[in-house]
Amino acid sequence: MTVRLDNVGIAVRDIEAAIAFFTDLGLNVLGRDTVSGEWADTAVGLDGNHVKIAMLQTPDGHGRLELFEYIHPEAIEMSPTLPNEIGMHRVAFAVDDLDDALRTAAKHGYHPLRGVGTYEDTYRLTYLRGPSGIIVMLAQELHPAP
Incomplete structure (x- = not known):
């Protein structure tokens, strides 16, 4: 299969x-x-x-x-999920320019939950709450392969 x-x-x-x-x-x-x-x-x-x-x-x-x-049927509003809750967590996107992606998100009123972090000098990434409370991860690889 x-x-x-x-x-x-x-x-x-x-x-x-x-x-x-x-x-x-x-x-x-x-x-x-x-x-x-x-x-x-x-x-x-x-x-x-x-x-x-x-x-x-x-x-x-x-x-x-x-x-x-x-x-x-009528949609049921739920409290937005937290990053540590069990179940559907987030949708993640690799972007080539995190700052540009964040400017785009801000135009829609969405901002990082806390800020932008750097993982082992490999990725800059953040979580934001997007449309309908969806957690969206945006990540930029710092040293992409050629």
């Missing part, structure tokens, strides 16, 4: 705001749709499942993020 990670799905409060943030970071929208019907109810396990979806992809073509905004 072959296994390949296809995408990470994240429910968001406002799909347009989330798309704007992630496309400004450099992801590309592959497609958008509104999904509902018996097949969706069965696959997802929710009666009356009806969502707006958008599939985004990193420029290198290796990573995909599926965003979805619930039309029905």
Whole structure:
């Protein structure tokens, strides 16, 4: 059996705001749709499942993020997760210019949880709380291979 990670799905409060943030970071929208019907109810396990979806992809073509905004049933607001909570933790992006990525995030009102750290002179990285409270890690490799 072959296994390949296809995408990470994240429910968001406002799909347009989330798309704007992630496309400004450099992801590309592959497609958008509104999904509902018996097949969706069965696959997802929710009666009356009806969502707006958008599939985004990193420029290198290796990573995909599926965003979805619930039309029905009503989305349930939860407290944003903390970095040490069990469960879905964060989505991480490698960037070639962390300062530029942080300027982009700031345009959307998102800032590091505490600051930028340097890991063993290898990476500069930070966590920020992005759209709908999603924890987003941005990391810049300090000495990339040629």
